[in-house]
Amino acid sequence: MINTTILNFEAIKRGATSFKGNRPFDHCLIDSFFTDEFARRLESEFPNFDDKVWHEYNNAIEVKKTLNNWNVFKPATYQTFTLLNSPEFLSILSDLFGVHPLFADGGLNGGGLHIHKRGGKLNTHLDYSIHPKTGDQRKLNLLIYLNSNWKPEWRGQLGLWEADNKRPGKLAKEYDAIFNRAIVFDTTQKSWHGLPEPLRCPENEYRKSLAVYYLTTAPAEVDQRGKALFYPTKEQEGDAAILDLIERRSGVDTAHNVYRR
Secondary structure: OOOOOEHHHHHHHOOOOOOOOOOOOOOEEEEEEOOOHHHHHHHHOOOOOOOOOOOOEHHHHHHHHEOOOOOHHHHHHHHHHHHHOOOHHHHHHHHHHHOOOEOOOOOOOOOEEEEEEOOOEEEEEEOOEEEOOOOOEEEEEEEEOOOOOHHHHHHHOEEEEEEEEEEEEEEEEEEEOOEEEEEEOOOOOOOOEEOOOOOOOOOOOOEEEEEEEEOEEEEEEEOOOOOOEEEOOOHHOOOHHHHHHEEEEEEEEOOOHOOOO
């Protein structure tokens, strides 16, 4: 049984009904994903931005910090990732979103807790296609925002772009990072997304989110991309150094050398 003191299961079921056929690629919003009390517990457990537990990305295409180390998760956070990767929850997701089979990634590769400060950003990108450890295909992203003081004028909206051949086309939708709002989307449909405009929040405010990525069996013909593929902003187009950064960031063997530049 799913713990209803943690998850708002009725809200999850309602939100899932708009997933299929939503443009520019299959996705849906789920407001009040957690119960309010539990969401506030999770927010309170976020480490301070300057805590040494974070892994930092600080370069021209991504400015953020992440944490996927189970050993330092506090109790409610640990409980949440355990639940969201459990067979019971996977079965629910599989049925709601029509993905069979659907696998958890217990290692939280690229997932876990994410935090952005003022100036934080994430260029428009495609996520990795093939998990570098398991060889499975990444299929669904589940992102949940946990910043109760966030204001839309600080930016930080998640943008979804139409695909234009091998590049992002027109910005189709933007969603505010509202507290306890979840976004679920299919990552296999040329799913360009990001928040390329630097955040304008005050120095003491942070965009906080929780991310879980789900896998499925890789089809015979699939993009073998093992790292995210970023796209330059309009101001960066034609910049040789940026294009070199993007190329190296997209390689499994080279990405770790450019996280911080």
